[in-house]
Amino acid sequence: MIRILKYVAIDILKNKIVIAYTIMLALFSWSAFSLEDNSSKGLLTVLNIVLLTVPLVSVLFSTIYVYNSNEFIELLVSHPVKRSMIWKALFIGLSLSLVTAYVIGVGIPLLIFADWATGLIMILSGALLSVIFVAIAFLSCIVTRDKAKGIGVSIMLWLYFALLFDGLVLFLFFQFADYPIEKVVVFLSALSPIDLCRILILLRLDVSAMMGYTGAIFKNFFGNNIGLVFSFSLLALWIIVPFFFSLRKFKKKDL
Amino acid sequence: MIEIKNITKQFGKLTALNGLSLTLNKGECIALIGPNGCGKTTLIKSILGMVLPDKGDIFFEGKNIKNDNEYRRHIGYMPQIGRYPENMTIGQVIDMIKGIRHAHEVLDNSLYEQFEIGNMLDKKMRTLSGGTTQKVSATLAFLFQPKVLILDEPTAGLDPIASEVLKTKILEAREKGCLVLITSHLLSELEDIVSQVIFMQEGNLVLHKDTEDLKVATGQDTIARSIVHLLKEGKL
Amino acid sequence: MNIKEGHRYRILWWVLVCITASGSNIWAAASWVGNDKPYRSIQAAVHASLRGDTVYITKGFYKEGNIIIDKPIAVIGIGKPVLDGELKHEILSVKADSVYIKGLQLQNCGRAVMNDQAAVKVYDSKNVVVEGNTLLDNFFGIYLQYSKHCIIKNNFVKATQEKEYQSGNGIHCWKSDSLQIIGNRILGHRDGIYFEFVTESVIWRNIAKNNLRYGLHFMFSHKNAYFTNYFKNNGAGVAVMFTKKVVMMNNTFEENWGDAAYGVLFKELSDCYLSGNKFYRNTTGIFFDGSSRITAERNLFAANGWGMRLQASCMDIVIAQNNFTGNTFDVATNGTLTLNKFYENYWDKYEGYDIDKDKVGDVPYHPLSLFSMIVEKNPPAMLLYRSFMVTLLDKSEKVLPSLTSDEFVDKKPSMIPYTL
Numbered sequence: 001m002i003r004i005l006k007y008v009a010i011d012i013l014k015n016k017i018v019i020a021y022t023i024m025l026a027l028f029s030w031s032a033f034s035l036e037d038n039s040s041k042g043l044l045t046v047l048n049i050v051l052l053t054v055p056l057v058s059v060l061f062s063t064i065y066v067y068n069s070n071e072f073i074e075l076l077v078s079h080p081v082k083r084s085m086i087w088k089a090l091f092i093g094l095s096l097s098l099v100t101a102y103v104i105g106v107g108i109p110l111l112i113f114a115d116w117a118t119g120l121i122m123i124l125s126g127a128l129l130s131v132i133f134v135a136i137a138f139l140s141c142i143v144t145r146d147k148a149k150g151i152g153v154s155i156m157l158w159l160y161f162a163l164l165f166d167g168l169v170l171f172l173f174f175q176f177a178d179y180p181i182e183k184v185v186v187f188l189s190a191l192s193p194i195d196l197c198r199i200l201i202l203l204r205l206d207v208s209a210m211m212g213y214t215g216a217i218f219k220n221f222f223g224n225n226i227g228l229v230f231s232f233s234l235l236a237l238w239i240i241v242p243f244f245f246s247l248r249k250f251k252k253k254d255l
Numbered sequence: 256m257i258e259i260k261n262i263t264k265q266f267g268k269l270t271a272l273n274g275l276s277l278t279l280n281k282g283e284c285i286a287l288i289g290p291n292g293c294g295k296t297t298l299i300k301s302i303l304g305m306v307l308p309d310k311g312d313i314f315f316e317g318k319n320i321k322n323d324n325e326y327r328r329h330i331g332y333m334p335q336i337g338r339y340p341e342n343m344t345i346g347q348v349i350d351m352i353k354g355i356r357h358a359h360e361v362l363d364n365s366l367y368e369q370f371e372i373g374n375m376l377d378k379k380m381r382t383l384s385g386g387t388t389q390k391v392s393a394t395l396a397f398l399f400q401p402k403v404l405i406l407d408e409p410t411a412g413l414d415p416i417a418s419e420v421l422k423t424k425i426l427e428a429r430e431k432g433c434l435v436l437i438t439s440h441l442l443s444e445l446e447d448i449v450s451q452v453i454f455m456q457e458g459n460l461v462l463h464k465d466t467e468d469l470k471v472a473t474g475q476d477t478i479a480r481s482i483v484h485l486l487k488e489g490k491l
Numbered sequence: 492m493n494i495k496e497g498h499r500y501r502i503l504w505w506v507l508v509c510i511t512a513s514g515s516n517i518w519a520a521a522s523w524v525g526n527d528k529p530y531r532s533i534q535a536a537v538h539a540s541l542r543g544d545t546v547y548i549t550k551g552f553y554k555e556g557n558i559i560i561d562k563p564i565a566v567i568g569i570g571k572p573v574l575d576g577e578l579k580h581e582i583l584s585v586k587a588d589s590v591y592i593k594g595l596q597l598q599n600c601g602r603a604v605m606n607d608q609a610a611v612k613v614y615d616s617k618n619v620v621v622e623g624n625t626l627l628d629n630f631f632g633i634y635l636q637y638s639k640h641c642i643i644k645n646n647f648v649k650a651t652q653e654k655e656y657q658s659g660n661g662i663h664c665w666k667s668d669s670l671q672i673i674g675n676r677i678l679g680h681r682d683g684i685y686f687e688f689v690t691e692s693v694i695w696r697n698i699a700k701n702n703l704r705y706g707l708h709f710m711f712s713h714k715n716a717y718f719t720n721y722f723k724n725n726g727a728g729v730a731v732m733f734t735k736k737v738v739m740m741n742n743t744f745e746e747n748w749g750d751a752a753y754g755v756l757f758k759e760l761s762d763c764y765l766s767g768n769k770f771y772r773n774t775t776g777i778f779f780d781g782s783s784r785i786t787a788e789r790n791l792f793a794a795n796g797w798g799m800r801l802q803a804s805c806m807d808i809v810i811a812q813n814n815f816t817g818n819t820f821d822v823a824t825n826g827t828l829t830l831n832k833f834y835e836n837y838w839d840k841y842e843g844y845d846i847d848k849d850k851v852g853d854v855p856y857h858p859l860s861l862f863s864m865i866v867e868k869n870p871p872a873m874l875l876y877r878s879f880m881v882t883l884l885d886k887s888e889k890v891l892p893s894l895t896s897d898e899f900v901d902k903k904p905s906m907i908p909y910t911l
Contacts, residue, residue, distance in 0.1 A: 209796025209819035
């Protein structure tokens with residue numbers, strides 16, 4: 001697999017989009033921190049990068065890349081190479097390059113300007129979100145053979161997780177305002193990786209507000225060490241499950 | 256060498272292979288023919304593991320190829336339309352395949368030299384003409400001295416000289432005891448190289464005979480004529 | 492003769508002075524208590540002392556149950572002697588005016604809920620001074636009732652009970668007047684400083700940290716002034732209720748976190764003045780409920796969940812020239828009625844401009860965000876904060892205010908933060 005991974009990595013690097021992405025991320029986050037007078041405002045800009053831009057770029061780039069790798073896959077499949085290795089190599093190659101881009105672009109300014117615990121949580125969340133959306137891209141690639149359709153599915157999934165899901169939850173809040181739905185909401189938030197990451201970061205950025213009202217529930221759930229482990233394992237599931245399904249389908253795919 | 260038992264493959268409603276059984280022996284050079292969409296390419300891809308049959312098994316040297324990939328070390332495959340990563344150069348593709356196969360075999364560079372691939376190593380795959388792509392595919396198929404050669408329309412798009420070079424190479428391989436499986440529409444092209452003919456129609460095996468037997472049975476002097484004869488008589 | 496006559500009068504005058512001032516230091520006696528001292532027992536020494544005497548307690552461990560000080564004497568510890576109440580007794584009961592208590596370590600007083608036992612309890616007395624003592628694991632620390640002109644100064648009061656009902660207040664004052672509570676540190680009690688019906692007193696430079704309920708808690712305690720106190724991480728912050736004419740200046744309220752925790756809870760207060768206070772990292776900086784005629788100026792509200800919550804039951808509250816920075820929500824309210832004024836505050840969320848360069852924003856600032864209204868009605872919605880949907884909602888509301896009150900506005904927002 002390492003051998004395949006090498007070729008995938010070289011190919012992605014040659015692609016230049018990842019480099020452009022790194023530069024763009026760096027540009028945004030450096031300017032966010034240096035233009036704003038206090039670092040908490042810069043953090044908010046970076047938060048939006050983490051929650052919107054990173055998933056979008058990850059899912060789009062990966063989808064397009066996987067479709068464009070069809071020839072590569074076909075070429076390799078007729079050689080003594082395990083199918084799952086090809087898929088894993090592609091996944092790891094894409095994940096690694098996107099995470100590297102994120103860590104260089106956003107992670108470094110975060111470590112410099114934000115306090116280290118907040119910075120670390122944000123770096124970890126962003127990195128996990130990158131990989132999660134690579135996994136989601138793999139799933140949408142394998143679901144449909146058509147490139148245009150696949151990209152469409154990817155964008156729809158991003159739209160759903162980044163925007164629509166919150167709208168649905170907000171709607172639920174209004175509908176069931178008279179019921180104690182805090183626990184349901186905690187459960188619901190696990191259904192969207194972006195929300196899960198947002199809440200983890202929120203518990204750092206707006207800890208004072210999160211401590212009040214329903215905060216107790218959230219803080220108890222997400223804030224303590226067990227909750228943190230739980231949240232991160234949930235995020236890991238968001239990587240494993242879509243990728244596992246795509247891998248299972250890929251093994252049976254006719255090329 | 257390759258034993259195909261009862262394989263069935265459906266794409267949606269279309270039955271590409273319908274309970275097909277075949278035995279392909281060492282040292283044979285087999286022409287796989289049939290009308291468009293009769294399941295030739297599906298059969299080849301099934302042997303290569305690119306298409307997974309719904310039913311049935313394929314054995315390579317007695318071993319089931321399901322969940323195996325090592326057997327492909329012994330197969331050289333030349334696809335009908337070679338599709339390669341567009342941004343890679345010829346040199347990179349060849350290097351990559353060498354790297355991935357991690358080959359221990361002595362490499363057979365004769366096609367590489369005869370097609371003068373060495374002069375084009377820096378060309379990107381996307382800039383290549385169909386013929387050149389075929390040359391690369393052929394080179395790769397023969398490079399590792401495989402025991403089995405699967406050639407899907409090998410001469411299509413090749414210029415006459417290259418075509419001749421490839422034919423010689425195929426004959427050479429057959430002499431060495433390789434199993435060669437060729438699909439082609441141009442039966443005349445295969446005339447002097449094939450030893451067996453397989454005719455397929457709508458996913459079924461219709462005919463599997465030695466060329467000599469076929470000619471004798473039909474009383475014709477070429478394979479092409481024999482097939483046409485059979486078709487006319489409605490025996491296929 | 493004339494001279495002699497004058498001399499005699501002078502002697503007579505001196506005798507008179509001596510008789511009337513038998514309590515003063517000149518003739519006052521000192522009793523020493525300790526293992527190798529004339530008195531083994533503090534109670535005996537106190538018993539034997541006369542008005543104005545001093546009882547010195549040397550280093551040691553004393554378990555004498557309840558000691559009643561019923562005459563104006565000084566009780567001074569040398570080398571922090573320990574007086575232990577064995578969890579049964581009130582340690583010092585002061586039942587006389589002008590008692591001075593200093594340098595003692597008082598610990599483990601009784602836990603009786605019925606009579607509120609304390610390490611030092613002052614009953615109906617004047618001019619009592621309790622200074623420089625260490626109070627550990629007591630039920631109530633220092634307890635004053637019906638007392639006037641007392642000074643509680645530089646005491647260290649700490650308890651380690653875990654539940655509110657097991658613990659009393661650090662400094663507890665009831666129906667008293669003209670007190671001075673200065674420089675005390677109170678940790679781990681139920682309420683740090685508790686006042687009920689205490690008037691015209693000064694509370695200065697105290698630190699109340701990690702108390703189970705409130706750092707400072709007062710009711711019906713008019714005309715008091717609170718300067719430069721520090722309240723941090725108390726269970727429910729600071730709560731003040733039903734009081735008039737309170738002045739709070741330069742106090743710090745920090746990290747009071749929780750569902751019902753407030754930097755300061757103002758319930759039914761009126762005619763108060765707040766200035767120079769810092770509200771930092773509280774769930775809610777100030778909570779105004781049913782209050783009126785309050786001026787808050789030049790305070791800092793930083794990194795709170797809610798800088799200020801102003802219930803619709805308040806009126807004539809003036810919020811001027813404060814800094815609001817890094818709060819999740821600057822201001823929240825529960826209704827639409829606004830009878831309060833905001834002006835010339837610095838809001839870090841202000842996005843207006845200042846073309847005429849007078850350092851006052853040219854567009855009014857609406858500190859109320861739509862989402863804060865949603866959260867007010869629907870607290871769990873907080874979980875959606877900073878999601879794209881919510882940001883979108885807030886932005887659109889800022890552009891076209893339709894749901895938030897129009898009167899909730901600072902027409903002259905400052906462009907630069909005040910130096911406080």
